[in-house]
Amino acid sequence: MxxxxxxxxxxxxRALTLLAVLALAVTAxxxxxxxxxxxxxxxxxxxxxxxxxxxxxxxxxxxDFWASWCKPCALSLPALDxxxxxFPSKDFAVLAVNVDRDPALAKAFLSRRPxxxxxxxxAKGELPVRFGVETMPxxxxxxxxxxIRRVHRGFRKEDVPELRSAIQELIRSGR
Amino acid sequence: MLRLVALAALCxxxxxxxxxxxxxxxxxxxxxxxxxxxxxxxxxxDPLEAQLQSHIxxxxxxxxxxxxxGGGGCGCN
Numbered sequence: 001m002x003x004x005x006x007x008x009x010x011x012x013x014r015a016l017t018l019l020a021v022l023a024l025a026v027t028a029x030x031x032x033x034x035x036x037x038x039x040x041x042x043x044x045x046x047x048x049x050x051x052x053x054x055x056x057x058x059x060x061x062x063x064d065f066w067a068s069w070c071k072p073c074a075l076s077l078p079a080l081d082x083x084x085x086x087f088p089s090k091d092f093a094v095l096a097v098n099v100d101r102d103p104a105l106a107k108a109f110l111s112r113r114p115x116x117x118x119x120x121x122x123a124k125g126e127l128p129v130r131f132g133v134e135t136m137p138x139x140x141x142x143x144x145x146x147x148i149r150r151v152h153r154g155f156r157k158e159d160v161p162e163l164r165s166a167i168q169e170l171i172r173s174g175r
Numbered sequence: 176m177l178r179l180v181a182l183a184a185l186c187x188x189x190x191x192x193x194x195x196x197x198x199x200x201x202x203x204x205x206x207x208x209x210x211x212x213x214x215x216x217x218x219x220x221d222p223l224e225a226q227l228q229s230h231i232x233x234x235x236x237x238x239x240x241x242x243x244x245g246g247g248g249c250g251c252n
Contacts, residue, residue: 069212099206128206136205 030132033151037063037142038130042120045098045106051120056093057146060170064096064139065128066119068109073137076155080139081115083167091171093117097127099136141166143175 031038040063041052053061064080066073077096084094094117100106101123110119120127131140134153141150141163150166152159203211210216219225 065206067206067209069209071212101209125204125206128204133205136208138205 030134031130031140031148031151033148035148037140037146037148038127040095040097040120040127042097042122042127045103045110045119045121051095051118053095053142053146056095058144059091059093060087060144060167061142062092062094062139062167063142064094064137065099065131065133066096066137067099068105069100070136072155073109074113075157076137076139077110077113077115079155079157079160079163081117083164084115084117086164087167087171092167096120097122099123099125099128141170143170145175147175149175 037053039053041050041054043049044051053063062080062083064076066077080094080096084092094115096115096117096119098106098119098121100121103121103123106119106121122128128138131138137155139152139155140148141152143149149170152163214220
């Protein structure tokens with residue numbers, strides 16, 4: 001009976017390839033400014049059907065990832081709702097993604113701080129993985145062609161004027 | 176045999192290099208910090224109480240000087 005002698009070099013190459021594939025598989029790159037936005041679609045938090053980013057094509061979109069336990073989100077949600085009211089709805093929309101595990105917590109949060117824009121509910125955390133969210137909250141300013149123009153991590157009151165001018169500029173540019 | 180050991184060492188060092196990235200799969204991701212964000216999960220859930228306790232500790236521990244500050248021991252603070 002012939003026994004197969006393992007080739008140490010081939011085994012090492014195989015092991016290195018496996019390690020490299022593993023390393024790539026677990027490293028999710030954050031979406032950068034200038035890249036096309038990944039698709040966003042899912043069930044609405046309020047239970048009124050489905051929602052997708054594609055429906056807002058042709059508008060400047062402010063995509064915000066939030067959670068009820070995230071302290072700066074208590075500041076960002078009212079500020080984003082103010083942006084929604086400030087800019088014409090034909091040019092600008094806010095779309096949120098809620099990442100709470102329990103929708104009741106998110107709904108209770110919204111009952112205390114009601115906003116006029118919809119949220120996609122993503123308890124499994126698939127969308128933050130797709131966008132490579134690195135902190136909570138994280139938001140993406142997306143132009144009319146679906147290209148990400150700005151990534152904003154965290155939220156402070158002092159960020160509002162800067163964000164407002166970025167939105168204004170993007171609406172004015174027609175992109 | 177020596178070549179085999181060298182290859183094994185190379186593999187081990189490569190695995191070590193990407194140790195931090197492979198750990199990502201076990202890390203709590205930013206959107207999964209719901210439980211960690213709870214008030215009772217903080218090191219000091221009550222900052223005022225923690226400061227008071229620290230002050231008492233500082234006053235009582237004499238030369239040990241409480242939480243690492245220099246001085247102490249007279250009990251006069």
